[in-house]
Amino acid sequence: xxxxxxxxxxxxxxxxxxxxxxxxxxxxxxxxxxxxxxxxxxxxxxxxxxxxxxxxxxxxxxxxxxxxxxxxxxxxxxxxxxxxxxxxxxxxxxxxxxxxxxxxxxxxxxxxxxxxxxxxxxxxxxxxxxxxxxxxxxxxxxxxxxxxxxxxxxxxxxxxxxxxxxxxxxxxxxxxxxxxxxxxxxxxxxxxxxxxxxxxxxxxxxxxxxxxxxxxxxxxxxxxxxxxxxxxxxxxxxxxxxxxxxxxxxxxxxxxxxxxxxxxxxxxxxxxxxxxxxxxxxxxxxxxxxxxxxxxxxxxxxxxxxxxxxxxxxxxxxxxxxxxxxxxxxxxxxxxxxxxxxxxxxxxxxxxxxxxxxxxxxxxxxxxxxxxxxxxxxxxxxxxxxxxxxxxxxxxxxxxxxxxxxxxxxxxxxxxxxxxxxxxxxxxxxxxxxxxxxxxxxxxxxxxxxxxxxxxxxxxxxxxxxxxxxxxxxxxxxxxxxxxxxxxxxxxxxxxxxxxxxxxxxxxxxxxxxxxxxxxxxxxxxxxxxxxxxxxxxxxxxxxx
Numbered sequence: 001x002x003x004x005x006x007x008x009x010x011x012x013x014x015x016x017x018x019x020x021x022x023x024x025x026x027x028x029x030x031x032x033x034x035x036x037x038x039x040x041x042x043x044x045x046x047x048x049x050x051x052x053x054x055x056x057x058x059x060x061x062x063x064x065x066x067x068x069x070x071x072x073x074x075x076x077x078x079x080x081x082x083x084x085x086x087x088x089x090x091x092x093x094x095x096x097x098x099x100x101x102x103x104x105x106x107x108x109x110x111x112x113x114x115x116x117x118x119x120x121x122x123x124x125x126x127x128x129x130x131x132x133x134x135x136x137x138x139x140x141x142x143x144x145x146x147x148x149x150x151x152x153x154x155x156x157x158x159x160x161x162x163x164x165x166x167x168x169x170x171x172x173x174x175x176x177x178x179x180x181x182x183x184x185x186x187x188x189x190x191x192x193x194x195x196x197x198x199x200x201x202x203x204x205x206x207x208x209x210x211x212x213x214x215x216x217x218x219x220x221x222x223x224x225x226x227x228x229x230x231x232x233x234x235x236x237x238x239x240x241x242x243x244x245x246x247x248x249x250x251x252x253x254x255x256x257x258x259x260x261x262x263x264x265x266x267x268x269x270x271x272x273x274x275x276x277x278x279x280x281x282x283x284x285x286x287x288x289x290x291x292x293x294x295x296x297x298x299x300x301x302x303x304x305x306x307x308x309x310x311x312x313x314x315x316x317x318x319x320x321x322x323x324x325x326x327x328x329x330x331x332x333x334x335x336x337x338x339x340x341x342x343x344x345x346x347x348x349x350x351x352x353x354x355x356x357x358x359x360x361x362x363x364x365x366x367x368x369x370x371x372x373x374x375x376x377x378x379x380x381x382x383x384x385x386x387x388x389x390x391x392x393x394x395x396x397x398x399x400x401x402x403x404x405x406x407x408x409x410x411x412x413x414x415x416x417x418x419x420x421x422x423x424x425x426x427x428x429x430x431x432x433x434x435x436x437x438x439x440x441x442x443x444x445x446x447x448x449x450x451x452x453x454x455x456x457x458x459x460x461x462x463x464x465x466x467x468x469x470x471x472x473x474x475x476x477x478x479x480x481x482x483x484x485x486x487x488x489x490x491x492x493x494x495x496x497x498x499x500x501x502x503x504x505x506x507x508x509x510x511x512x513x514x515x516x517x518x519x520x521x522x523x524x525x526x527x528x529x530x531x532x533x534x535x536x537x538x539x540x541x542x543x544x545x
Contacts, residue, residue, distance in 0.1 A: 027083035029112050033119025035075045035091050038099060039235045043075025044123050047093040051079055054086040054109075086111045089121060095178055096123035097234075127232035130175040131218065131240040133168045133188055140172025141244060145192045145277040148176050149185040149224070154371065155402055156477065156514035160185075160224060160273075167192045183229040186218040186240040190277025191292050195267055203281035203289040212249035212292040215274055218242050223272060250316050252290040254324025256302050259286055263305040270299040288326075302326045309395050311430070331393040332428060335436040338366045340408070340443065366405040366441050373398045373425065396430040400514075401437065408443040409473055409496045421471040424514075445494040446530030450502050452480050452488040453541040462508025463490040463540065466519060468499035477508050497532045501525040503544040 031051065035044045051067040071077045089108040091098055099122050110116055129148060133141045148164040163184070168174045191212070198204055217227035218240035230238050259265055259282075267280035267290050276298070282288045290300065295316050303309040308328040314321055370391060401424050403410050413420040416435030420426065428434055450463045461480040467473060478490040503525045505511050512518050526538045 027081050029082040029084065030078055030080040030115045030117075031082060031087065031089070031110055031112065031119060032076070032078040032115075032117045033121060035071045035077065035121045035123060037096075038122040038124045043071070043073075044093060044096065045071055045073045045075060047071045047075070047077075047091050047096070047123065049077045049079070049121065050090045050092075051082075051087045052090070053083075054088055082112055084113055089119070091121045091123060093123060096125055097180060098122070099124055124181075125235035126177070127179040127181065127235065128175065128177045128237040129179060129184065129186060129230060129232065129240055130173070130237070131186070131242060133172045133174065133242045133244065135213075135244050135246045140168075140170070141188075142168055142170050142172065143192050144168040144172075144174075144244075145189045146174045146176075146242075147187045147189045147277075148179070149187060151183060151185075151229075153509050153512060155369070155400075156475070156512065157371065157373075157400055158512045158515070159371075179232050181233050183231055185224060185227050185229055186242070187215055187227075187274075188213070188217075188242045188244060189215045189275065191279060192277065193279030193292075195265055195280045195282055198281055198283050200283065201287070203283070203287075206279060206291065210249055211246045212294050213244040213246050214294050214296065215271075215276055216242060216244060224274065247294045248318075249291065250293050250295070250318070250320050252293055252300065252314055252316065252321045252324060254288060254322070254326060256282070256286045256288050256310065256326045256328060258308055258310065258328030259304055261304075265302065265304045268301040268303070269293065270301060271296060300324070300326065302328060304328060307393065311396065329431065331395040332431065332433040334370070334391040334394045334426075334428065334434060336368055336391065337436055337438050339438065339440045340366075341440075366403055366410065366439055368401065368403045368437065368439070370394065370399040370401055370426070373400050394428050396428050399426045399428065400424055401426050403439050404476075405441050405494060407494060408441050409445045409494050410439050411442050411473070411496070412438075412440045414438050421473055424472060442496075444532050446497055446532060447491065447493045447535040448495060448500060448502065448528050448530055449489055449491045449535065449537045450478075450480075450504070450526075451537060451539045452490065452504060453539060454504055454543055457488055458506050460507050460509060461488075462505050462511070463492075464503045464505060464508075464511060464513050464544070465492045465495070466501045466503065466513075466522070466525070467496070468501070469496075472514075474498075474500065475513065477505075477511060477513055479508060480504075495530055497530060497534075500528050500530065502528060502538055502540060504540040504542065506543050 035047045035049065037044055049069050049071065067079050069077045069079050087110045089110060108121060110119065133144045135141055144167065146166050146168060147162045149160050150163045151158060151160050164176050166174050166176055196204060214222060216222055219228045221227040230240055232238060265282055267288065269276040269278055278290055278292045280288060280290045293316050295318055297315050299311055300314050301309065301311045308330050310326040310328045312324060312326050314324060401420050403413055415426055415437045418426065426434060448465065457480065463478045463480060465474060465476050465478060467475060474495045476492060478492050480488050480490045503522060522544065524544065526540055528536045528538050530536045
């Protein structure tokens with residue numbers, strides 16, 4: 001009897017949730033409607049609809065807390081007991097995303113002076129990429145690490161991130177669901193496994209350890225530049241099969257020093273701009289063995305957490321590599337100094353989000369970021385200047401350096417003899433701190449306001465401001481306030497006096513405006529000249545191509 005009641009409980013729960021939940025507050029009005037699939041027009045059940053009252057924040061906290069209701073089996077919802085006012089409506093459900101076009105934003109902004117009915121909210125289904133991984137003989141490959149790589153612009157630089165990682169099953173099949181619309185690359189990166197800690201002298205071996213493969217993208221390319229992207233639209237499903245060329249596998253053995261504590265230790269093989277998934281073993285004495293390596297030239301990176309790291313170059317030429325030594329050490333401190341002749345430097349810490357790691361800012365009006373260049377396998381972490389004007393624990397590598405000033409503009413940015421305004425790449429050598437980054441800022445500057453008349457105007461539109469000088473001072477992408485339908489515009493302030501050309505783009509997040517070749521390819525645009533303390537206005541009526 002007890003078992004029977006237990007089995008009935010899930011059914012009873014589903015039965016209750018199949019009815020729309022009705023929110024009641026102290027008002028006399030209601031909003032009701034339906035949530036629909038934007039592609040099929042079918043109702044979406046069990047979606048969460050949220051209503052946020054638009055008004056004075058303190059009054060909202062007291063009397064207008066957010067309201068949440070669930071849709072029923074027909075996609076219907078009703079929120080009752082509403083006070084008069086304006087409400088912003090949002091809807092969410094796993095596997096879907098809400099449309100955010102200007103039209104949809106206007107439709108989901110509801111002014112309540114009486115009860116409102118027949119409201120339609122739309123959700124777009126997310127996309128799927130699936131496929132099969134086989135070897136050159138057509139045999140399915142099990143336990144292959146498949147990476148879904150997505151390009152993204154960060155500050156005008158094109159970067160690539162592994163958004164999702166999955167493993168193939170015993171049929172060689174993989175499936176990646178809930179992908180936002182966009183372009184993706186799919187890559188078989190190696191065999192799953194990671195780092196295994198063991199006791200003793202003999203490292204554990206995997207059954208398939210005698211064969212491995214070089215990473216390969218769907219379509220057969222072995223590097224990102226030659227790979228073909230997969231475009232995912234709302235609700236679309238793409239197939240990306242991958243064929244591997246299995247070859248003899250070798251091992252890299254050696255000793256790593258500097259490991260302390262129990263934090264995980266990772267071994268990463270880097271070839272070009274790609275990371276190679278592999279399996280490694282490490283014992284308590286620092287003895288390690290990296291498996292599943294085919295012939296080639298690599299950088300072996302060993303890291304413990306985010307604090308210490310070591311790298312060594314290694315060439316695998318048809319046999320195992322023994323006797324490698326890797327020393328783990330912390331990164332170096334990169335100092336930065338902001339000179340502002342018109343105002344004293346008073347360092348202070350400013351709030352930052354939890355997603356930014358190992359960084360700080362100054363109390364001056366400038367901020368500095370250091371972005372690792374090349375193919376990134378995880379989210380880029382920005383560094384900000386601290387109260388001590390130091391970026392802590394910077395590991396060896398090439399970094400793109402950028403500075404932005406909030407009440408003026410930089411007139412120079414030097415690290416020793418390197419002019420970071422004309423060539424914003426700083427190389428950090430192992431164990432050697434580079435010369436301090438010295439920024440000279442000048443207060444003031446001019447302002448250019450771009451009135452945008454192009455239609456239709458998407459919410460992703462932006463205006464690129466390109467200086468005529470050879471430096472990157474003033475080069476920036478400004479979002480267009482597309483929701484101000486009566487007068488959409490974009491404003492760039494604190495510009496160094498001089499000549500500028502402005503270009504309008506429909507998708508600002510897809511413009512690689514830090515790429516000199518891209519800038520040279522631009523044609524047309526609208527020219528403006530601005531002086532110190534001046535404001536110029538231009539009109540943009542067409543999109544750049």
